Amino acid sequence: MTPAPLPPYGNNRHRSIRRRLSITMATVAAALLAVPAAAAALPVPHEAAASVTAAAPPTLNQLAAAKGRYFASATDNPELSDAPYTAVLGSEFGVITPGNSMKWDTTEPTRGQFSFAKGDAVVSFAQAHGEDVRGHTLVWHSQLPGWVSALPASEVRSAMESHIAGEAGHYKGQVKAWDVVNEPFNDDGTYRTSPFYNAMGKDFITYALQAARAADPAAKLYINDYNTDGTGAKSDAMYNLVRDLKAAGVPIDGVGFQAHLATQYGFPSQMQQNLQRFADLGVDVAITELDVRMVLPADATKLAAQSTYYRQVTEACLAVSRCVGITIWDYTDKYSWVPGAFSGQGSACLWDSNLQPKAVLDVVRTALGYTGGGGTGDTQAPTVPAGLTVTGATSSSVSLSWTAATDNTGVTGYDVFRGGTQVGSSTATTFTSTGLTASTAYSFTVRAKDAAGNVSAQSTAVTGTTQAGGGTGGGTLKVQYKNNDSSAGDNQIRPWLQLVNTGSGAVGLSSVKVRYWFSGEAGASTYSTACDYAVIGCGSVTQSVSASGSSTPGADHYLEVGFSSGSLAAGASTGELQLRFNKTDWSNFSETDDYSRGTNTTFADAAKIAVYVGGTLVWGTAP
Numbered sequence: 001m002t003p004a005p006l007p008p009y010g011n012n013r014h015r016s017i018r019r020r021l022s023i024t025m026a027t028v029a030a031a032l033l034a035v036p037a038a039a040a041a042l043p044v045p046h047e048a049a050a051s052v053t054a055a056a057p058p059t060l061n062q063l064a065a066a067k068g069r070y071f072a073s074a075t076d077n078p079e080l081s082d083a084p085y086t087a088v089l090g091s092e093f094g095v096i097t098p099g100n101s102m103k104w105d106t107t108e109p110t111r112g113q114f115s116f117a118k119g120d121a122v123v124s125f126a127q128a129h130g131e132d133v134r135g136h137t138l139v140w141h142s143q144l145p146g147w148v149s150a151l152p153a154s155e156v157r158s159a160m161e162s163h164i165a166g167e168a169g170h171y172k173g174q175v176k177a178w179d180v181v182n183e184p185f186n187d188d189g190t191y192r193t194s195p196f197y198n199a200m201g202k203d204f205i206t207y208a209l210q211a212a213r214a215a216d217p218a219a220k221l222y223i224n225d226y227n228t229d230g231t232g233a234k235s236d237a238m239y240n241l242v243r244d245l246k247a248a249g250v251p252i253d254g255v256g257f258q259a260h261l262a263t264q265y266g267f268p269s270q271m272q273q274n275l276q277r278f279a280d281l282g283v284d285v286a287i288t289e290l291d292v293r294m295v296l297p298a299d300a301t302k303l304a305a306q307s308t309y310y311r312q313v314t315e316a317c318l319a320v321s322r323c324v325g326i327t328i329w330d331y332t333d334k335y336s337w338v339p340g341a342f343s344g345q346g347s348a349c350l351w352d353s354n355l356q357p358k359a360v361l362d363v364v365r366t367a368l369g370y371t372g373g374g375g376t377g378d379t380q381a382p383t384v385p386a387g388l389t390v391t392g393a394t395s396s397s398v399s400l401s402w403t404a405a406t407d408n409t410g411v412t413g414y415d416v417f418r419g420g421t422q423v424g425s426s427t428a429t430t431f432t433s434t435g436l437t438a439s440t441a442y443s444f445t446v447r448a449k450d451a452a453g454n455v456s457a458q459s460t461a462v463t464g465t466t467q468a469g470g471g472t473g474g475g476t477l478k479v480q481y482k483n484n485d486s487s488a489g490d491n492q493i494r495p496w497l498q499l500v501n502t503g504s505g506a507v508g509l510s511s512v513k514v515r516y517w518f519s520g521e522a523g524a525s526t527y528s529t530a531c532d533y534a535v536i537g538c539g540s541v542t543q544s545v546s547a548s549g550s551s552t553p554g555a556d557h558y559l560e561v562g563f564s565s566g567s568l569a570a571g572a573s574t575g576e577l578q579l580r581f582n583k584t585d586w587s588n589f590s591e592t593d594d595y596s597r598g599t600n601t602t603f604a605d606a607a608k609i610a611v612y613v614g615g616t617l618v619w620g621t622a623p
Helices: 025-034 037-041 060-066 077-081 083-092 117-128 153-170 195-200 203-215 233-247 271-279 300-319 359-367
Strands: 070-075 095-098 132-140 177-182 220-225 254-257 260-262 284-295 323-328 386-393 398-403 411-418 421-426 430-433 441-450 462-465 477-483 495-501 512-518 527-534 541-547 557-563 577-583 610-613 616-619
Touching: 060 070, 060 359, 070 083, 070 132, 077 083, 077 117, 083 117, 095 117, 095 323, 117 132, 132 153, 132 203, 153 195, 153 203, 177 203, 195 203, 203 220, 203 233, 220 233, 220 284, 233 271, 271 284, 271 300, 284 300, 300 323, 300 359, 300 411, 386 441, 386 462, 398 441, 398 462, 411 430, 421 430, 430 441, 477 512, 477 610, 477 616, 495 512, 527 541, 541 577, 557 577
Parallel strands: 070 095, 070 323, 095 132, 132 177, 177 220, 220 254, 254 284, 260 284, 284 323
Antiparallel strands: 386 398, 398 430, 411 421, 411 441, 441 462, 477 495, 495 577, 512 557, 512 610, 527 577, 541 557, 610 616
């Protein structure tokens, strides 16, 4: 775990201890027969013998075991003295990961002098409860004792190999898998500097894996990192590394995807496809540090996004046969690392700080295939979404927005219907229906749903008519937007964008321009732009502000975003572009009537932001 990973990703917990559903021996036998060979990479332990109240739901690990996976939690030594906490930790999960007690500064604080007491305590707890252990971590740039950083380069390799031999050797036969190397890459895909990289270059990874295999031949060996969950420069770098290691015969058994997610940053691009491409290299994949944080206070929209993210991660793992399991980075907000690392953020886990299970826990259970009762017992449907309106149209799309519904436990999303047929879902209160015929009227309705599967009645219908062909886009690219502005009246505008290739062929990004219209109002007529973060790298993103000459209210200027290089494959996304701009005199804007501005705080299709390819409008409506 990184102390504070860069955007996008996060952690979360909620609710109380529930006793578990008794599983008959026939059910257990069927579940074991159903376990695919890939799950043997980390065995699914101990749930079969549980005898518990028939009305309660099965544990997360029981549900995962029936799918050939494990479900795990991180923990740490201080938590092991909390009896209500350990009651859940020891019964709900099949695997546990020590958060800090196996890191270098704990296990070898002085060169050659090992201390395993804290790690041994975690292993003993796991063994007493029939759980396996994932070791975390042998080689990491952080949480190193000072003596490692002070070593001359000529001694670093021997110190590293000695440390691995000492620790992995001590836990031989007790740890089923190791995060051998943790977080070797920067977000742009370059190698992170560390005492190990500085001394050995990227070969330190090879030497570490070889030393770990020698110390414990039976343990599965992983490389683990954050912000590699979706496609992008960092995951590409990891992919290339693993490919090369496999080709060279270096012992590498799996890749860990931390999945520290955050509702304000959007879901990782093409997560399932990304996991699959690593699996296709012949390695296992695992979700190793999952949590989904949010900016506090929580509200219905953020909780809905969080539920969707947890569901999507679970579904992505289940869809990839070599995804062996999911680890949440502690199960409760009580011991979550998030508030200490991200000021003003939290509520990242499946149980709350009072050890009470949250509604999102039922979402995960459902994603794992649970259809029985015994969850929250919620039968109350959300209110009907109100205020459904058409906010924009092109020749091939209609954009909608509505007022958020309410629910006793929280709305998790909305289903959108066109002519009575469901055409999509959204966790936000906006949606764009695409692939439509020009100059055609369509009828739309929306319904809300909650974590328990309750759905509202459908909203009042609204009619949207597409524009005539030729005036607006309908091509292979679309742009999605979310509003990251806390105030519509401050001195910066912060549109966060991502391009999605909806076509069947690659698009060269150097031919693409994106325009976001706004009102310049009073003050300076010159502007400064900035890119705070981009999955594809800010160095390839260009920005400029120009007067538009448009008489449409809120559209007298536009921000034009371009790209200096690169291409976007069919079905791929650029990932988020975190952009902002200001007047050079730092005078305030009044954004409420800006043409392209939306109020959605999660990514959604943006019909009033235009995309041009080679000067031709392919998406959106220009003012």
